[in-house]
Amino acid sequence: MEALRQDCIICHNPLSLYGSVSIKNGVMCRDCVKKISPFLSEKALAEMNLEEVQQHLDYRRNNQEMLSKKKMEKLIEGAYSLFVDENREFLALSKRDDLAKENADLIPVKDIRDVEITRSYQADKENNVDINLFITLDNPQLKSIRVRINPFSNIARDSEEYYDTMKKAALIKRTIKKLNGGAPNE
Ligand SMILES: [Zn+2]
Known part of the structure; x- marks a missing residue:
């Protein structure tokens, strides 16, 4: 039994x-779930087996160690601030400035394939919107990253806040594309 x-x-x-x-x-x-990257969705986690989760936790431990040796510089302040390391090889998007405490994922710049600005709506609030940055990666641990650019969810469409947030999203996108060596096309 x-x-x-x-x-x-x-x-x-x-x-x-x-x-x-x-x-x-x-x-x-x-306590173990807390060690998982915040960029890994619960849905993706549910589909992982023990070995894959252990590999992910190894990656997270390694990330913490790498982070402790890096000097991260904040490039853009925001709901998720954009940070880059001294060699401009890794970036981080974090809600908090204490990256070590957060164990913020170090995203290898060379793994970035695409950066898009996306909008998401709730079915019952079609005049409200969230503006997100969606980064596609070629990386064994992180396939994609989505962060909300507006600090509070559901901002009014076509409001001043909406346009400010779109500008911020475009600036982050441009900056990441520049680090990535790609053309800063809009
Ligand atoms: Zn546990």
């Missing part, structure tokens, strides 16, 4: 009801 009580597939601590997340062949506790 199978035991009813389950342990976390990663750290083997008993699971609490709150904050546990299922992956393909087990369940992860809240």
